[in-house]
Amino acid sequence: MLLTGKTAIVHGGSGAVGAAVARAFAREGAAVHLTGRTVPPLEEVARRIRGDGGIAHVARLDATDRAAVDRHAEAVAAAGDGTGIDICFNATSDDDLQGSPLLDLAVADVLRPVTKAVTTTLTTATAAARHMIDRGGGVLLVLAGGRETIPGLGGSHIAWSALTGVCRQLAAELGPHGVRVAWLLSPGSPAPGAENRADEGALLTERPGYDDVANAAVFAASDWARTMTATELNLTGGLVPD
Template sequence: MMLLENRTAIVHGGSGSVGSAVARAFAIQGADVHLTGRTRASLEEVAASIRGAGGVAHVDVLDVLDRDAVERHAAAVASSGGIDICFNATFNDDVQGTPLLDMPVDDVMQPVAKAITSSLTVATAAARHMVQRGTGVILVMGGGREAIPNLGGSHVAWAALAGLCRQLAAELGPRGVRVAWLLSPGSPEPGEPDPEADRLLLPRRPSYEQVGNVAVFAASDWAATMTATEINLTAGAVID
């Protein structure tokens, strides 16, 4: 039996490297996948690869900062059988490469505002329908807790994202909805040496396929008692 058989999943940012990998993993495990993003051509390419492998995929052009559009999309998906999984893999528009001493406040705050706005918008839109059924899983792609210079507001955004997920989990848990976030140090290009390997405990950061497999586990009944939790895929870059 497939881990996500007869489940419906929404993957926001479904044409990106992480989003497409997660969408493919969900579909391989039996989920009916709804891909969203801002560019139809790239979404259709991912959907075609899923269908070519025997999976089910739908495409919708959507801006996750448009709350009304996100709510309408969630309602349309829910009307055809409910929403079981919501995964947010959208970009946070990070501004990096400059020390905080030299960075304008607006550049620091840009990824914080984007991360919180997008995750809150898609999570609450899906949760409105999940709580009616008393079940559902909300997953968010986060970043590391390493102390790395010149990342601007990225670490601030990831820390804020963890706080948001904890609060959502506290409020939604009694109504049957789980919330978790995946902690990743990024993924190396396939077949290329990993330039970050020297700061890991394991030889290599996770591949996109491995990130997708962990997302499947987190969304499945195998993780039924996991909520308000961070899933550490950093290969030892972050030590818990």
């Protein structure tokens, strides 16, 4: 298993992507700490993980509350055998606003998802990174991107673009301490079936499913990707070429 003995935090652990990533981390041997604003759906994810033989813990947490996030990271780092935090994945929502052109949006509406996304990424990443620095390594993962050229993505697209800047800055500052940073670019993962057809312009016939995103996160978090940082994992099926 790729993550045996690792400790992972998944913020936004009850969302579709967060839950899939949490299950994949646990499947590969990591002890997973799930956070979110509402406990019951987190407990359901944890129940599935435990049912499959994995380790999962749940905590109610507002990822915009820096002090609360810091306290949670401190508790996770001290838990178990006290080996710290190996992986932190931020899958919290960004109050996305899509469907209208920028010409029709108020500035406040455009900036709201940007502020939320940058805030949660900074709070969660820096809280975990402080403990990763102490132990000489770790991996920070984020859902980001922003290279699509699709109209109507509004403030959400700008938020994703902003997050790539945050990730690059973190990678530059944390690399000397052995901490890696990567982000996943995915155009979304609808339910299987006809609706899972790739967007027009993609090179492959299907969008990635949640499990595809989760498996990419496992790879990025593992030692198999130990030389990768300040980098994007492109899961667009060729919609956004490199």
